[in-house]
Amino acid sequence: MNEHPPMRYHSTVGTSPTTNLDGALRRGLAPDGGLYVPERLPDLRYADLADCRNLAETAERVLAPFFAGSSLADQLGEITREALDLPLPVVEFERGRSWVMELFHGPTAAFKDFAARFLAACMARLRAPDAPVQTIVVATSGDTGGAVAAAFHQRPGFRVVILYPQGRVSARQAHQLGAFGDNVHCFCVAGDFDDCQRLAKQALNDRDLAESRHLTSANSISIGRLLPQITYYAHASVQLFRRTSTAADVIVPTGNLGNALACILAREIGLPIGEVILATNANRTLSEYFSGQDYRGRPGLATLANAMDVGDPSNFERLAWFFRDRDLREVGIQAFSISDEVIRRTIAAVDQSYHMEVCPHTACAVEVLHMRRKYGQFRPHLLAATAHPAKFDEVVEPLLGRAIDPPSALAELLGRPSHAEPMAAQFDDLRRVLDRIASE
Numbered sequence: 001m002n003e004h005p006p007m008r009y010h011s012t013v014g015t016s017p018t019t020n021l022d023g024a025l026r027r028g029l030a031p032d033g034g035l036y037v038p039e040r041l042p043d044l045r046y047a048d049l050a051d052c053r054n055l056a057e058t059a060e061r062v063l064a065p066f067f068a069g070s071s072l073a074d075q076l077g078e079i080t081r082e083a084l085d086l087p088l089p090v091v092e093f094e095r096g097r098s099w100v101m102e103l104f105h106g107p108t109a110a111f112k113d114f115a116a117r118f119l120a121a122c123m124a125r126l127r128a129p130d131a132p133v134q135t136i137v138v139a140t141s142g143d144t145g146g147a148v149a150a151a152f153h154q155r156p157g158f159r160v161v162i163l164y165p166q167g168r169v170s171a172r173q174a175h176q177l178g179a180f181g182d183n184v185h186c187f188c189v190a191g192d193f194d195d196c197q198r199l200a201k202q203a204l205n206d207r208d209l210a211e212s213r214h215l216t217s218a219n220s221i222s223i224g225r226l227l228p229q230i231t232y233y234a235h236a237s238v239q240l241f242r243r244t245s246t247a248a249d250v251i252v253p254t255g256n257l258g259n260a261l262a263c264i265l266a267r268e269i270g271l272p273i274g275e276v277i278l279a280t281n282a283n284r285t286l287s288e289y290f291s292g293q294d295y296r297g298r299p300g301l302a303t304l305a306n307a308m309d310v311g312d313p314s315n316f317e318r319l320a321w322f323f324r325d326r327d328l329r330e331v332g333i334q335a336f337s338i339s340d341e342v343i344r345r346t347i348a349a350v351d352q353s354y355h356m357e358v359c360p361h362t363a364c365a366v367e368v369l370h371m372r373r374k375y376g377q378f379r380p381h382l383l384a385a386t387a388h389p390a391k392f393d394e395v396v397e398p399l400l401g402r403a404i405d406p407p408s409a410l411a412e413l414l415g416r417p418s419h420a421e422p423m424a425a426q427f428d429d430l431r432r433v434l435d436r437i438a439s440e
């Protein structure tokens with residue numbers, strides 16, 4: 001039973017009618033082009049979650065208010081147990097002062113597994129048993145495609161079409177994307193990530209095509225991906241508070257602001273989190289904004305931390321909505337930009353001083369911690385580690401001077417044959433592919 005008042009979801013643009021969670025999950029993007037946001041945030045404290053034994057239990061309690069008024073409300077426990085049954089180690093980094101939350105123990109070794117699995121568990125339950133097969137079109141710069149493919153692989157009623165940019169993802173990422181098979185169709189597009197995203201958007205926005213081929217999206221702006229990400233911050237912050245009696249500051253490697261916004265929302269709900277510090281790569285949109293300059297979106301720069309190569313983070317619009325009555329620069333958020341050169345140096349230094357292997361994204365967070373220590377900030381910190389370093393072996397291994405063993409789930413995928421079909425960055429080619437797949 002869900003005893004919370006029904007939760008309505010607004011569009012950030014504000015012209016689309018409000019909807020319950022089902023509507024927001026089904027549509028992904030609001031009809032007016034805005035992003036869905038919950039009308040209010042629940043109020044939860046340390047004591048409300050202190051007896052939760054694992055992430056699934058924490059998630060059920062944190063998400064119940066968001067599911068009120070949804071047809072999925074009674075299935076929330078089942079959904080969290082199915083989707084969030086992933087290891088979530090919180091590993092000590094500096095003795096008694098900082099900890100690393102490892103978000104990379106899912107099937108594709110990056111944090112996106114949590115959200116993709118949760119979204120898939122919701123979508124599978126929203127679907128009528130006799131509904132036509134839905135095709136999920138996903139453009140990826142590497143990690144999203146794999147997580148979505150893994151979450152929907154062999155799920156009845158769904159197929160996945162992955163579009164990834166040829167030569168712009170790591171060899172291991174490419175292998176992984178093509179290794180699923182069955183209901184996952186992988187295409188290697190002659191273009192960059194923006195081309196892939198444009199093709200996917202064009203297909204989803206083409207009413208006739210989207211309706212006749214039952215297209216849907218699972219992209220990072222879905223509220224169904226934001227909500228589950230709140231839960232691991234809730235769970236880890238409660239664990240740390242028990243140990244330190246202090247609300248830890250949290251450092252989050254950031255690209256599209258999805259993972260970091262979830263952390264900020266966990267704090268706004270009332271959980272023991274201090275400042276939230278965004279660690280970006282050389283893409284400086286957020287660090288400039290939070291240092292007082294105007295917000296200026298721009299094309300993404302290619303860096304070693306390629307999953308964060310974002311110059312105009314899509315979730316900024318949501319962040320601004322949540323703090324619409326306050327000055328966003330005065331709500332306990334900071335942002336720092338880390339260059340490729342420093343990423344390289346940090347990966348090597350963390351290995352030497354802490355015997356910890358980190359991916360290029362996580363390295364940005366570690367460097368931000370070092371900066372804070374240098375400037376006399378000695379509070380407890382929690383760092384989000386977003387991917388396993390073995391996923392970025394081409395960057396990390398030469399710096400460590402040795403090979404890194406992939407985790408078993410990733411190794412299993414890498415051991416399978418992999419197949420991607422080449423595709424031109426042309427909408428007609430995508431349309432032909434969607435027609436063909438639908439008739440298979």
Ligand SMILES: *Cc1c(COP(=O)(O)O)cnc(C)c1O
Pocket residue numbers: 110111112143144253254255256257258259260307308361386387
């Ligand atoms: C997607 C991704 C990020 C960025 O996450 P956002 O939610 O877009 O900020 C960081 N690190 C890794 C490994 C990722 O895959």
